Amino acid sequence: MGKLSSIREAFRNLFKPVTIEYPAGEWPGRKYSQIPPGLRGRPEFDEEKCVGCTACVAQCSSGALSYVDEDGVRRVSLFLGQCLFCGRCEEICPEEAVKLTEEFELAYSQGSEGAYVENEVELAQCRVCGTPFAPVKHLDRIRERVLENIDPSERESISKDMDIYLHACPNCRRLHSYEWNTHVRKRY
Amino acid sequence: MNLATQLAVAVGVFLVAVALGNTLDYWNRKLYARMQSRLGPLFVMYRELRSLLGSSRLLQPLYDVAKLWGKQTIVPESARKGLFKASPILALLAASAAVLLTPVCGLSVLGCLDFSLIALIYLLTVVSFSWILGAAASSSPWGAIGGRREAELFLGYEVPLVVSLFSAAILARSESLCGLLNFQRRFLPIILLNPFAAFAMFFAILGKLHLKPFDIPDAEVEIVAGPFTEYSGKLLAVIYFTRMFLFYLLPAVFVDAFLSGGLFFTGILYPLNILVYLGLCFLLMFLLSAIHTAMPRYRIDQGFKFYLKYVWPVAFVGLALSIALVYMGVV
Amino acid sequence: MPKARVLSPWIFHLHAGGCNNCDIELLAALSPRFDVERFGIRLVGSPRHADIIVATGPVPKQVAPFVRRVYEQVPEPKVVVAVGSCAISGGVYNRSDGRPSYAVLGGVDKVIPVDVYVPGCPPKPEAIIHGIVEAIKILAEK
Numbered sequence: 001m002g003k004l005s006s007i008r009e010a011f012r013n014l015f016k017p018v019t020i021e022y023p024a025g026e027w028p029g030r031k032y033s034q035i036p037p038g039l040r041g042r043p044e045f046d047e048e049k050c051v052g053c054t055a056c057v058a059q060c061s062s063g064a065l066s067y068v069d070e071d072g073v074r075r076v077s078l079f080l081g082q083c084l085f086c087g088r089c090e091e092i093c094p095e096e097a098v099k100l101t102e103e104f105e106l107a108y109s110q111g112s113e114g115a116y117v118e119n120e121v122e123l124a125q126c127r128v129c130g131t132p133f134a135p136v137k138h139l140d141r142i143r144e145r146v147l148e149n150i151d152p153s154e155r156e157s158i159s160k161d162m163d164i165y166l167h168a169c170p171n172c173r174r175l176h177s178y179e180w181n182t183h184v185r186k187r188y
Numbered sequence: 189m190n191l192a193t194q195l196a197v198a199v200g201v202f203l204v205a206v207a208l209g210n211t212l213d214y215w216n217r218k219l220y221a222r223m224q225s226r227l228g229p230l231f232v233m234y235r236e237l238r239s240l241l242g243s244s245r246l247l248q249p250l251y252d253v254a255k256l257w258g259k260q261t262i263v264p265e266s267a268r269k270g271l272f273k274a275s276p277i278l279a280l281l282a283a284s285a286a287v288l289l290t291p292v293c294g295l296s297v298l299g300c301l302d303f304s305l306i307a308l309i310y311l312l313t314v315v316s317f318s319w320i321l322g323a324a325a326s327s328s329p330w331g332a333i334g335g336r337r338e339a340e341l342f343l344g345y346e347v348p349l350v351v352s353l354f355s356a357a358i359l360a361r362s363e364s365l366c367g368l369l370n371f372q373r374r375f376l377p378i379i380l381l382n383p384f385a386a387f388a389m390f391f392a393i394l395g396k397l398h399l400k401p402f403d404i405p406d407a408e409v410e411i412v413a414g415p416f417t418e419y420s421g422k423l424l425a426v427i428y429f430t431r432m433f434l435f436y437l438l439p440a441v442f443v444d445a446f447l448s449g450g451l452f453f454t455g456i457l458y459p460l461n462i463l464v465y466l467g468l469c470f471l472l473m474f475l476l477s478a479i480h481t482a483m484p485r486y487r488i489d490q491g492f493k494f495y496l497k498y499v500w501p502v503a504f505v506g507l508a509l510s511i512a513l514v515y516m517g518v519v
Numbered sequence: 520m521p522k523a524r525v526l527s528p529w530i531f532h533l534h535a536g537g538c539n540n541c542d543i544e545l546l547a548a549l550s551p552r553f554d555v556e557r558f559g560i561r562l563v564g565s566p567r568h569a570d571i572i573v574a575t576g577p578v579p580k581q582v583a584p585f586v587r588r589v590y591e592q593v594p595e596p597k598v599v600v601a602v603g604s605c606a607i608s609g610g611v612y613n614r615s616d617g618r619p620s621y622a623v624l625g626g627v628d629k630v631i632p633v634d635v636y637v638p639g640c641p642p643k644p645e646a647i648i649h650g651i652v653e654a655i656k657i658l659a660e661k
Contacts, residue, residue, distance in 0.1 A: 006482040010223035019226050019554045021234075022645045039643075062610060063617030081607035082617065084640040107637045107650035109657060115636070217556075226551030229559055240656070241558055242526050248559050254523035255570070260594035262567060330565075413565035420567035420594045 040085045041103040043078060045119035049097035052076065052121030052135035056089035056098055065089060069123060072132050078117040080106055095141070126169035128176070133169040142166070154187075198288060198297045205287040206250075208466075209436035212473050213249040216399075216435070219477035249432055253425045261421030268325040275322030276419070276426040282314035283433040290440050291365050293465045294451050300366035305357055308365070308441065309350055315430065316342050316396070323415030334414030337488045338405040344495035345395030345402070348503040352385035352392065355503075355510040356445045359519055365444055372448030379446040381513065384506030386446045390475075391499045393438045395491075399480040404488050439469045439476075524570060524596065525659045527559045530651070531569030531593065535586050535627060537576025538611070540641040541603035545573060548644035548651075555648060566592045571654055573647075574631070577605040577612045577623040583630050590631040596661040598634045598654045601627045602647055607636045 020034055052074045057065045064082035068075050089098045108114040123132035124139055143162055147155055161182040165173055177183070214229065221228030229245035245251075263269055289308045291299040298304060316338065323335030356378045357363050360371035372378060379386045395402040405414040416427055443450055443465060450465030486494065513519045534542055548555055549562055563569050566589050578586055590599070604610035609625035619625030627633055634657050637650035 003483060007478055010478055010482045013225040014219075014222050017222065017225050017227050018551055019557070020552055020645075021227075021557075022553060022648060060615065062604070062613045063615050066617065079608070080638040081636055082604055082610065082613065083638060084604055084611060086640070104639065104643045104646045105649045106639065106642075106646060107635055107653050109635050109653060110633070115638070221554070221556060224551055226554040227557050230557045240521060240525070242521055245526075245557075245559055248527065251523050251526040251559065255527045258522075258524060259570075259596070262592070262594050413563065413568060416568075417565045418567060424568060 035102055035104075039102045039104065040087055040100045042080065042106060043083065043085075043089060043098055043100050043117060045076070045117065046097045046099070047119060049095045050076070050119050050121060051095055051097075051138040051141050052119075052123075053094065053138050055092050055094060059088045059092045061086050061088055069132070072123050072125070074121045074123055074135055076119050076121070080108075080115050080117065124167060126172055127167045128172040129169060131169055139166055157187075194297050197295055201290075201292055201296065202284075202287060204292050205433060205436045208440075208469065209432035209434075210247060210249045212439060212469060213432055213435045214246055215470060215473050216477050216480070217248070219474060220481050223478065223481040249428070253428050253432070256420075256425035256428060257422055259421040259424075261423055264327060264418050266327045267418065268327070271321060271325035272418075273423060275318040275325065276423050276430065279315045279318040279322075280426050280430045280433075282311045282318065283430045283437065286311040286315075286437055287433060289365065290437060291369060291444055291449060292440070293461050294369060294449060296365070300364055302364050304364045304366070305353060305368070306363055309353060312349070312396070312437070313346060315434065316346070319415055319427075322419070326415075326418040328418050330412045330417040331415055334405050334417070338415055340488055340492055341395055341402060341404055344492045344499075345392045348388040348495070348499045349392035349396065351503040351507050352389040353441075353445060355382055355385040355506045358507075358510040358514060361514070368445055369449045369451060373451055373454075375519065377446060377448040381519065382506050382509055384502050384509060386442075386506075388499050388503035388506055389442055389446065391495070393442060394476060394479065395495070396438055397434060397476070399476055401479075401483040401486040401494075402491050403485055404491055439472045442472060443468045522659055525655055527561075528570045528651075528655050528658065529561050529563045529568055530571045530573055531563055531566050531589075533566075533572050533574040533586065533589055535574055535576040535582050535606070536579040536623065537603070537605050541575040541605070541639075544641040544644050545575065545602060545647055548647045553644045553648060555651070560651070567594065569593050570597055570658060571651065572597060572599045572631075573602055573651070574599060574606050574627040574633070575602050576627075577609045577619065577625055578627055578630055579623050583624055586627065586630045596658060598658045598661070599627070599631055600635045600637060600650050600654045601633045602637045602639075602642060602650065604638055604640045607638060610640060 054067050054076065057067050057076065062082050062084050064079045064084070066077060068077075085100065087100055090100055106114070121135040121137060124134055124136040125132050143166060146162070147159060150158055164180050165182050168176070218228035218231075229248045231244055231246060233241055233243050233245065263272060286308055288296070289298050289304050289311070290296060301307070320335045320338050320342070323331040323338065356368060359378055359381060360368045362368060362371065368378075398406050406416075416424065419427060447468050450461050450468050452464055453460045532542065532545060547553060566572070572590065572593055574586070601607050605612060606627045609619040609623055612620045612623045613625070614620060624630065635650050635654045637646055639646050642650070
């Protein structure tokens with residue numbers, strides 16, 4: 001008699017559909033879709049907060065994030081086709097500039113531009129030799145954070161030292177390290 | 189009827205067969221979906237998507253056939269090409285001839301010939317046989333297994349089909365479908381006289397239309413697509429079209445043989461019979477869909493044993509009952 | 520009135536390696552919750568009956584000839600939808616510098632031409648339906 005009960009259940013379901021009617025309504029059908037809060041969708045860069053430190057690039061699980069330095073600009077780009085939406089970039093970003101939004105309708109066809117998410121940051125030039133080596137915003141942020149967290153009595157001298165070496169590329173810092181004398185050993 | 193009227197009725201019967209076959213197939217899909225608590229192919233499409241996806245899915249089976257007609261037809265290199273291409277066409281011709289024989293609401297071209305019931309049974313057999321031959325000709329292991337299972341199931345369901353139709357013919361003392369209709373109009377619908385035969389025929393229809401629990405030859409997950417695996421394009425369109433004809437034929441033969449063809453009203457109310465005929469076809473399809481939805485698929489040995497254990501005895505009891513009723517002069 | 524191939528697109532699910540998550544989401548798209556049969560889309564068992572190939576998984580090197588063979592068995596006109604990050608570029612199966620691991624080819628489009636890409640790991644069933652509707656629009660042009 002189990003078969004009769006399954007027929008009875010079939011009749012009970014006749015007028016009770018459970019379908020979520022996607023993509024009815026406005027297209028894309030966000031109104032009719034079931035989006036749990038905290039859904040990990042497409043990552044987005046906040047252009048004001050991102051400093052171009054490329055911590056996310058180092059942390060990316062699948063190599064979807066990459067960066068290119070050219071023409072005095074650092075371009076960080078995320079290839080959505082390789083992104084796992086794991087959230088490690090959001091976790092590691094020191095400026096909280098990468099956030100995973102709740103967008104999930106990401107289908108794209110051949111040759112369309114919808115597959116990359118990009119952000120550009122301007123590179124600073126070395127004040128000695130002129131080669132671009134690090135983003136301007138990153139250097140400013142480093143200065144802010146160091147001065148914030150350091151012992152207040154040292155702030156003045158550290159700030160003066162940073163004026164000398166911060167905007168120089170690592171090669172020039174190496175070359176001029178003796179004459180600039182900014183190493184921390186002079187304080188001990 | 190003269191030739192012109194006969195041709196007109198023949199064309200009319202064909203159109204009714206296509207329309208009713210399409211609608212019964214759609215009705216089956218819709219009920220199958222609704223009983224699984226989901227919406228089926230939509231009868232009224234969402235307004236925003238009408239330009240892209242059409243305004244209703246009522247003609248979905250015909251859309252399937254039209255789409256398949258426009259696809260590339262691939263014939264596998266190691267198949268026996270003549271038999272491979274001929275068998276779907278043979279099945280379609282047999283089904284079309286069977287459509288001409290079946291009365292629609294009392295009207296038919298060839299249904300009043302003296303032997304139309306026997307010809308109908310033969311043509312239904314030819315449909316199944318040509319599908320088995322096509323499966324054998326496709327030279328693929330899925331076709332081989334599918335064809336073998338279809339042959340075994342064919343033995344299971346064809347005997348009750350023939351025996352129950354013969355029980356009805358014995359009661360009506362006539363081998364023509366018109367004779368069956370006339371007998372039922374004078375006397376009683378045969379389902380009331382011989383419910384065993386109707387029961388056996390109901391299960392034979394389940395097997396012939398490949399509805400669960402007997403959709404063994406089409407078993408998707410197990411043997412890819414069974415007998416029809418290697419068909420594509422125009423040949424597959426012919427197979428689906430034949431299947432649509434079968435969806436019309438078998439309920440129509442059941443209604444004609446056991447439910448007096450829907451002819452309950454006479455005289456001035458005769459056109460109401462159309463509604464009765466359609467209503468009975470849809471009711472029968474409803475019951476078939478309920479079983480199709482609720483049951484899982486049988487294995488081939490379970491399916492065949494089901495027929496042997498439950499359906500064959502009932503069919504033969506129906507035959508004995510018919511003979512007894514005639515012998516005792518009740519009918 | 521749109522063409523018949525838009526009104527009745529049949530799907531074949533091609534599983535080319537992978538963790539099966541995208542396959543589960545694809546089958547969820549066919550389940551009563553996100554029913555795609557409303558639009559006449561059916562899952563068929565044989566590639567010869569299909570219009571749309573839905574491919575999942577990075578292609579391990581041993582599966583590559585079979586993927587090619589199944590693609591050639593599907594009659595024209597056809598579209599291929601690559602579902603999931605693995606099918607687009609190797610997904611999880613990449614080294615951190617972006618090159619695929621030694622066992623996989625890194626994406627279905629290394630073997631067969633792909634028309635629509637659906638990123639996600641795994642993509643939501645709604646995202647897969649969105650991708651399939653884009654594929655149907657491309658199919659109408661072919």
